[in-house]
Amino acid sequence: MKEMAFILTSMVLVDNLVLTKFLGICPFLGVSKKMDSALGMSYAVIAVMVLATAATWPIYNYLLAPFGLEYLETILFILVIAALVQMIEMGLKKYAPSLHKSLGVYLPLITTNCAVLGIAILNIDNGYSFVNSLVNAFGGGVGFLVALVLFSGVRRQIERSNIPLAFRGIPATMIAASILAMAFMGFTGIVEGMFL
Amino acid sequence: MMVKKLMPVIVLTVICLVATATLVGTYGLTKPVIEKNNALRADRARVEVLEISGNQGFESYSYDEIKKMAKGKLTEGTVEVYVAKNNLGMVITTEDRGFGGSLLVMTGIDKKGRIRGVKVLDHNETPGLGTKAMTKEFFSQYLFKDKIDNSVEASDDIRVDGITGATVTSEAVYRAVVKALTVYELIGGIQD
Amino acid sequence: MNNIITKERLDIVLNGVIKENPVLVLLLGMCPSLAVTTNGVNGLGMGLSVLFVLCCSNVAVSLLKNFIPEQVRIPSYIVIIASFVTILGLFLKAYLPLLDKALGIYIPLIVVNCIILGRAEMFASKRNVMDSFMDAIGMGFGFTLALLIIGSIRELLGAGTWFGLTVTANFMEPMAIFMLAPGGFFVLGCLIAIVNGITRYRGKQPEKAGCEGCSACQGQTGEAE
Numbered sequence: 001m002k003e004m005a006f007i008l009t010s011m012v013l014v015d016n017l018v019l020t021k022f023l024g025i026c027p028f029l030g031v032s033k034k035m036d037s038a039l040g041m042s043y044a045v046i047a048v049m050v051l052a053t054a055a056t057w058p059i060y061n062y063l064l065a066p067f068g069l070e071y072l073e074t075i076l077f078i079l080v081i082a083a084l085v086q087m088i089e090m091g092l093k094k095y096a097p098s099l100h101k102s103l104g105v106y107l108p109l110i111t112t113n114c115a116v117l118g119i120a121i122l123n124i125d126n127g128y129s130f131v132n133s134l135v136n137a138f139g140g141g142v143g144f145l146v147a148l149v150l151f152s153g154v155r156r157q158i159e160r161s162n163i164p165l166a167f168r169g170i171p172a173t174m175i176a177a178s179i180l181a182m183a184f185m186g187f188t189g190i191v192e193g194m195f196l
Numbered sequence: 197m198m199v200k201k202l203m204p205v206i207v208l209t210v211i212c213l214v215a216t217a218t219l220v221g222t223y224g225l226t227k228p229v230i231e232k233n234n235a236l237r238a239d240r241a242r243v244e245v246l247e248i249s250g251n252q253g254f255e256s257y258s259y260d261e262i263k264k265m266a267k268g269k270l271t272e273g274t275v276e277v278y279v280a281k282n283n284l285g286m287v288i289t290t291e292d293r294g295f296g297g298s299l300l301v302m303t304g305i306d307k308k309g310r311i312r313g314v315k316v317l318d319h320n321e322t323p324g325l326g327t328k329a330m331t332k333e334f335f336s337q338y339l340f341k342d343k344i345d346n347s348v349e350a351s352d353d354i355r356v357d358g359i360t361g362a363t364v365t366s367e368a369v370y371r372a373v374v375k376a377l378t379v380y381e382l383i384g385g386i387q388d
Numbered sequence: 389m390n391n392i393i394t395k396e397r398l399d400i401v402l403n404g405v406i407k408e409n410p411v412l413v414l415l416l417g418m419c420p421s422l423a424v425t426t427n428g429v430n431g432l433g434m435g436l437s438v439l440f441v442l443c444c445s446n447v448a449v450s451l452l453k454n455f456i457p458e459q460v461r462i463p464s465y466i467v468i469i470a471s472f473v474t475i476l477g478l479f480l481k482a483y484l485p486l487l488d489k490a491l492g493i494y495i496p497l498i499v500v501n502c503i504i505l506g507r508a509e510m511f512a513s514k515r516n517v518m519d520s521f522m523d524a525i526g527m528g529f530g531f532t533l534a535l536l537i538i539g540s541i542r543e544l545l546g547a548g549t550w551f552g553l554t555v556t557a558n559f560m561e562p563m564a565i566f567m568l569a570p571g572g573f574f575v576l577g578c579l580i581a582i583v584n585g586i587t588r589y590r591g592k593q594p595e596k597a598g599c600e601g602c603s604a605c606q607g608q609t610g611e612a613e
Binding site for chain 1: 415418419420422423462463466467470471473474477478493496497499500501502505565568569570571572573574576577578580581582584585588
């Protein structure tokens with residue numbers, strides 16, 4: 001239990017996927033303009049991350065590792081994620097049309113979101129157990145949500161301010177992200193203090 | 197008609213098969229090189245922390261063997277134990293938690309139980325900050341001590357200091373080295 | 389033999405390196421550009437790794453374009469790219485283990501680098517092999533150049549060294565923050581601003597590209613074009 005809480009907090013605050021590991025920068029810059037699209041994208045990412053981990057962890061540990069096929073990890077994982085996203089999309093379309101309407105546009109973008117493949121590989125690299133992997137994936141997704149939602153507020157302010165021409169758009173956003181990343185650095189070490 | 201419908205599936209399957217076959221081939225080609233490199237690197241690291249071992253190499257002990265030697269009381273975080281073939285010392289790899297996750301530390305200990313070398317193998321510490329606690333200069337304070345203590349009250353001959361800006365890392369390294377010394381004690385040092 | 393390298397093909401290369409630089413102009417492949425560029429060597433290593441995969445995948449996709457049915461296009465491209473990435477990973481592990489360790493998880497993540505799938509989808513699936521190869525060379529070198537610049541700046545400011553050689557560390561205290569996450573965002577932001585400024589100065593409207601371009605990977609921009 002303690003370990004799970006440890007993983008969860010450190011994934012959200014300390015090892016934030018977007019702000020310290022630079023995973024999922026594209027959607028971070030792309031959909032953080034508005035709060036509701038940031039939320040929609042994040043929910044979809046959380047769901048896909050947890051499901052992808054639930055699928056890839058058993059594949060690696062029961063199918064690849066026992067036969068020394070670890071090197072097929074990348075190719076299998078990305079195929080599993082692509083298929084999973086496709087299946088979720090079809091499932092939502094059929095059984096939950098309203099949810100599909102709000103999340104559907106973000107789903108296709110998720111296959112190439114490096115945070116999803118990243119978390120699947122990180123779980124294996126860290127040697128987490130199945131449950132801890134799921135917690136890690138969930139925490140990673142929540143961290144993604146926190147970064148996007150916080151940042152959508154920042155961006156609203158940026159859009160309204162008078163910035164030198166050359167810095168308008170992406171450059172200003174990047175520099176704001178740099179300051180946000182600096183703020184998140186303040187959390188480092190906090191988790192050790194809380195749980196150990 | 198049937199063939200046309202199945203065509204995508206067939207093509208995708210063929211591509212997957214060809215891809216897998218290529219990968220199997222590449223893996224077969226690179227595997228011996230990777231293994232040789234890993235073994236060589238580990239060997240070199242061991243010689244680095246225990247220079248007195250000369251070129252005779254090391255004998256590795258499995259986890260169960262070490263546990264038996266330590267009469268079942270092995271400290272948590274022990275990864276590997278290697279004893280120099282010339283019986284002048286042993287190299288113990290231990291693990292501890294640093295700033296960015298787990299930290300692997302290799303400690304060379306001679307026959308008299310004195311530290312002869314410390315090396316950080318694998319880490320996720322912050323470059324420029326945590327890495328300050330991994331330099332040869334920093335580790336020189338550990339050398340030739342058979343007991344270490346990082347508290348302020350400790351007497352000079354056993355005291356080791358942390359480093360500003362890398363407090364967590366230097367403490368993790370310290371704990372890992374203490375573990376290595378404990379393992380050495382538990383095993384009962386070098387038997388002739 | 390002479391007409392293998394035509395002016396048109398050189399233009400394709402130059403286009404990728406400068407005019408449509410994937411990182412600084414098209415804003416693609418941001419994740420590795422930020423993550424591994426803590427020093428010049430890593431930036432160069434990552435750039436060349438992507439160059440290799442891009443060349444192989446562009447050529448392979450261009451060769452196979454007539455055999456791959458429309459419905460399974462994206463999965464096929466993903467399999468092709470993932471195999472080349474794995475091959476690269478194995479060779480790096482075997483012959484450049486230190487670089488492999490430094491780039492770590494970002495090697496397998498080349499698979500989802502928007503540049504590679506994007507070029508396969510937008511260029512290689514429509515053009516002949518030689519053009520596709522040239523496009524890969526241009527884009528790959530453009531990516532490498534951008535990463536090398538970012539990595540050099542961060543290493544110089546963050547550690548006072550360049551490719552491991554001490555440059556300014558002796559008379560200027562290095563600012564470690566440039567090696568950390570905030571420094572990455574900051575340096576890339578400034579570089580893009582400089583490029584924007586130059587394009588503006590030359591009287592051109594900066595392209596409204598961006599991360600929306602990532603959807604290219606899903607084949608959406610393919611249709612939009």
